[in-house]
Amino acid sequence: MSREAGPAGPDSTESLVYDWGAAERESGRRTVSFCDETLREGLQSPSSRLPTVEERLEFLHLLGGLGVDAANVGFPGAGSKARSEVASICRGIAAARLLLQAQCAARTRIEDLEAVHAVAESAGLTIEVGLFIGSSPLRRAAEGWRLDDQLRVVARSVAWAVAHGLRVLFVTEDTTRSRPDDVRRLYLEAVRAGATRVCIADTVGFATPLGAQRLTAFLLGALSDTGARDVGIDWHGHNDRGLAVACALAAASAGAGRLHGTALGIGERVGNAPMEQLLVNARMFEWSKANLGRLMDYATLASCMLGVEIPAGQPFVGRDAFSTATGVHAAAMLKALERNDGELLDSVYSAVPAAWLARRQQVEVGPLSGVSNIRFWLRLHGYPASDEAIARILRFAKGADHVLSDEELHRLARAPGPL
Amino acid sequence: MPSDLVFDWNRERPGGVPQRRALEFDDETLRDGVQSPSVRIPPVDEQLELVRHMVRAGIGSADVGMPGSGARAAADAESLCRAIVAEQLAIRPNCAARTVAADIEAVLAIQQRIGAPIEIALFLGASPIRCRVEGWSVDDLVRRTESAVALAVRHSAPVVFVTEDTTRSHPDTLRRVLSAAAENGARRLCVADTAGHATPLTVIRVIRFVQRVLGEWGRREIGLDWHGHNDRGLAVANALTAAWAGASRIHATALGVGERVGNPPMEQVIANAALEGWVDRDIRALPGYAACAARILGVPIPFEAPVVGRDAFRTTTGVHAAAIAKARAAEDESLVDLVYSSLPASWLGRAQVVEVGPQSGASNVRLWLADHGFAVGARTVAAILAAAKRSNRPLSDDELLHLAHEAERGRR
Numbered sequence: 001m002s003r004e005a006g007p008a009g010p011d012s013t014e015s016l017v018y019d020w021g022a023a024e025r026e027s028g029r030r031t032v033s034f035c036d037e038t039l040r041e042g043l044q045s046p047s048s049r050l051p052t053v054e055e056r057l058e059f060l061h062l063l064g065g066l067g068v069d070a071a072n073v074g075f076p077g078a079g080s081k082a083r084s085e086v087a088s089i090c091r092g093i094a095a096a097r098l099l100l101q102a103q104c105a106a107r108t109r110i111e112d113l114e115a116v117h118a119v120a121e122s123a124g125l126t127i128e129v130g131l132f133i134g135s136s137p138l139r140r141a142a143e144g145w146r147l148d149d150q151l152r153v154v155a156r157s158v159a160w161a162v163a164h165g166l167r168v169l170f171v172t173e174d175t176t177r178s179r180p181d182d183v184r185r186l187y188l189e190a191v192r193a194g195a196t197r198v199c200i201a202d203t204v205g206f207a208t209p210l211g212a213q214r215l216t217a218f219l220l221g222a223l224s225d226t227g228a229r230d231v232g233i234d235w236h237g238h239n240d241r242g243l244a245v246a247c248a249l250a251a252a253s254a255g256a257g258r259l260h261g262t263a264l265g266i267g268e269r270v271g272n273a274p275m276e277q278l279l280v281n282a283r284m285f286e287w288s289k290a291n292l293g294r295l296m297d298y299a300t301l302a303s304c305m306l307g308v309e310i311p312a313g314q315p316f317v318g319r320d321a322f323s324t325a326t327g328v329h330a331a332a333m334l335k336a337l338e339r340n341d342g343e344l345l346d347s348v349y350s351a352v353p354a355a356w357l358a359r360r361q362q363v364e365v366g367p368l369s370g371v372s373n374i375r376f377w378l379r380l381h382g383y384p385a386s387d388e389a390i391a392r393i394l395r396f397a398k399g400a401d402h403v404l405s406d407e408e409l410h411r412l413a414r415a416p417g418p419l
Numbered sequence: 420m421p422s423d424l425v426f427d428w429n430r431e432r433p434g435g436v437p438q439r440r441a442l443e444f445d446d447e448t449l450r451d452g453v454q455s456p457s458v459r460i461p462p463v464d465e466q467l468e469l470v471r472h473m474v475r476a477g478i479g480s481a482d483v484g485m486p487g488s489g490a491r492a493a494a495d496a497e498s499l500c501r502a503i504v505a506e507q508l509a510i511r512p513n514c515a516a517r518t519v520a521a522d523i524e525a526v527l528a529i530q531q532r533i534g535a536p537i538e539i540a541l542f543l544g545a546s547p548i549r550c551r552v553e554g555w556s557v558d559d560l561v562r563r564t565e566s567a568v569a570l571a572v573r574h575s576a577p578v579v580f581v582t583e584d585t586t587r588s589h590p591d592t593l594r595r596v597l598s599a600a601a602e603n604g605a606r607r608l609c610v611a612d613t614a615g616h617a618t619p620l621t622v623i624r625v626i627r628f629v630q631r632v633l634g635e636w637g638r639r640e641i642g643l644d645w646h647g648h649n650d651r652g653l654a655v656a657n658a659l660t661a662a663w664a665g666a667s668r669i670h671a672t673a674l675g676v677g678e679r680v681g682n683p684p685m686e687q688v689i690a691n692a693a694l695e696g697w698v699d700r701d702i703r704a705l706p707g708y709a710a711c712a713a714r715i716l717g718v719p720i721p722f723e724a725p726v727v728g729r730d731a732f733r734t735t736t737g738v739h740a741a742a743i744a745k746a747r748a749a750e751d752e753s754l755v756d757l758v759y760s761s762l763p764a765s766w767l768g769r770a771q772v773v774e775v776g777p778q779s780g781a782s783n784v785r786l787w788l789a790d791h792g793f794a795v796g797a798r799t800v801a802a803i804l805a806a807a808k809r810s811n812r813p814l815s816d817d818e819l820l821h822l823a824h825e826a827e828r829g830r831r
Contacts, residue, residue: 017548020621020624046735047723078778107738138425138754142749177427239723241655241725241761242687246652250619269733270725315652321679332553349614351648403456
């Protein structure tokens with residue numbers, strides 16, 4: 001992709017893309033890291049199955065090779081079963097020396113922290129604890145909490161965690177509906193007590209990109225005002241308004257250094273920012289050097305592990321992400337194919353090169369197709385593009401109500417002469 | 420939204436982002452939507468059913484197809500336009516056409532036969548990458564634009580001129596092509612993110628650019644459309660940003676079906692517009708609209724689809740159920756609907772649903788028992804919770820009923 005606005009060189013594909021978003025990258029050079037929430041938040045989806053410990057470890061092995069930095073592996077305070085599972089997973093991480101920061105969720109209760117501490121001890125692993133507390137007036141009204149009590153609880157629980165060798169990521173739940181002064185006081189209390197990172201949580205998927213940006217900038221300002229510039233900011237978002245990816249990117253552009261996501265976006269209610277979309281978008285912004293060649297494996301493994309399908313229309317990893325059956329599109333792509341210009345073919349109707357994901361542009365044949373679709377398909381499958389075959393396939397396609405399968409196309413391509 | 424309980428970080432805008440006044444929607448399901456390789460093309464009576472749902476959902480215009488692409492497409496588009504006129508449906512039809520005379524004439528023929536105006540969405544690839552592939556020069560683009568727009572306008576068809584791949588096109592090219600469209604009588608211009616390349620910042624830049632050139636030409640009365648795609652997962656954010664920046668009509672499709680991974684989902688665009696206060700909060704027509712689209716196009720509604728998916732207002736998580744239970748106990752319905760939800764389920768005629776699974780706590784079980792008319796005894800709660808923790812997925816209502824009855828029998 002082009003890095004400057006306007007043409008770069010005479011012959012490269014880059015010179016053929018005028019990039020209206022280029023200044024975004026220029027002004028926003030940064031490195032973003034990622035925390036995978038699939039094994040905690042992802043399992044909260046009412047539609048996912050609870051995978052076995054072995055399946056979860058296989059998933060973590062794959063994550064380590066993707067360029068994801070941290071993984072939440074569960075909430076040991078939820079009960080004895082959760083605690084023993086999380087302990088097994090952490091022992092597995094330690095044994096395989098995975099390059100992943102293991103993370104556990106905990107409420108601001110000492111018993112939750114004791115559970116995390118026990119896991120850390122049994123695995124011999126430094127664990128980051130995602131210590132969360134509801135910060136919105138709504139949650140406070142529902143729970144009957146007072147801010148002063150919360151501040152005391154935060155100071156005590158963070159201090160306990162730090163004293164017991166845990167790294168603390170302090171999370172204010174529902175931050176995007178919380179008052180600025182409340183969240184500032186909660187965050188600064190946690191930082192004073194030793195938290196090394198703080199997390200903005202858009203727990204109910206309420207934020208717009210503008211809201212995400214403003215809140216992140218506010219927090220960055222509050223931290224630097226108190227001299228806590230080395231405290232990193234995380235963004236944890238949900239997709240209730242369909243804005244999860246855009247909000248995560250907006251938070252990163254405003255200074256959030258680590259983004260949370262889940263495989264396929266699976267999580268509470270309609271879920272979170274899909275990790276695969278965060279990784280590809282970050283690569284487009286040149287914020288990350290994640291290894292996208294294994295992203296399809298990541299999506300497929302998550303799909304099997306959680307027992308959920310990958311929707312055909314899922315960006316980047318869905319079946320249809322690089323597929324067209326439309327005549328106008330196929331006509332342009334055929335011209336690129338006939339010139340043997342693979343780079344042009346991969347970008348004429350695509351924002352992201354399919355090659356990044358080790359995938360290919362696919363042209364299919366259906367009722368909205370033209371002759372170009374058929375020529376493209378025949379050429380790619382090694383058939384001569386005879387007028388008879390093209391006419392036969394086009395007639396069949398125009399009468400169908402669906403895109404033809406490869407099986408149907410092979411049959412039609414082979415049928416001898418006009419029938 | 421109760422302002423004392425929700426601090427809205429989205430709304431307070433020190434930068435002075437303009438608030439939209441009127442926003443319209445153009446439904447592209449029956450044109451871009453059916454270009455999805457995964458949908459079936461529904462028969463025309465089913466397409467008409469969806470059009471009736473669009474009207475209920477407050478959608479002002481609908482693309483009914485590209486008559487120039489073949490006899491069947493032309494016949495379907497004509498039937499739909501006829502039915503819209505005959506049933507006096509409150510929706511304006513439009514048809515897609517390339518900048519070639521045959522495509523435009525195919526729409527004009529329908530317009531003449533039904534005796535009502537049909538807006539023509541005239542589209543032309545404007546990016547350097549398309550020009551390279553097609554062997555077009557900028558002069559070619561301008562000539563095609565002039566003759567195509569003039570032909571449609573001569574026959575009194577309202578024209579929305581669409582520059583395909585606008586978000587990867589050079590501003591100098593756009594300036595010349597858009598000027599040709601405006602001078603020849605296009606009523607609207609459509610900025611198209613054909614490949615789903617744009618980010619929200621890109622959207623602001625492109626929309627502001629088009630507004631600026633329209634201002635220079637003294638043609639601010641020309642309306643702006645935004646047509647986006649979801650390749651980067653940013654379609655909804657881009658559509659909202661376009662509306663903020665000044666586009667007055669947003670294109671979208673039911674469930675987001677469309678070319679490749681599709682377009683912004685109409686139901687999400689409208690729900691967001693309701694949250695922003697741009698359209699009415701009564702969006703109860705959206706679930707029926709989405710269900711109709713799923714049925715006639717033969718695509719499932721993904722369980723995790725925002726707004727209309729099965730899980731949109733569903734939780735099995737203990738921490739969430741506990742908060743909802745406390746809100747219920749306070750007998751505050753708006754608190755129940757908001758404590759773990761950004762979009763009130765009640766706006767859609769839906770409700771928050773608490774279920775019981777391996778991630779649940781006692782609150783989930785208590786809520787379920789109370790909702791199903793059982794006594795909430797400590798032993799019953801413990802028995803059900805133990806079964807849920809052993810399971811690897813949420814328990815079905817059947818399983819829960821069975822467990823609850825068993826626990827009650829044991830007590831007796």
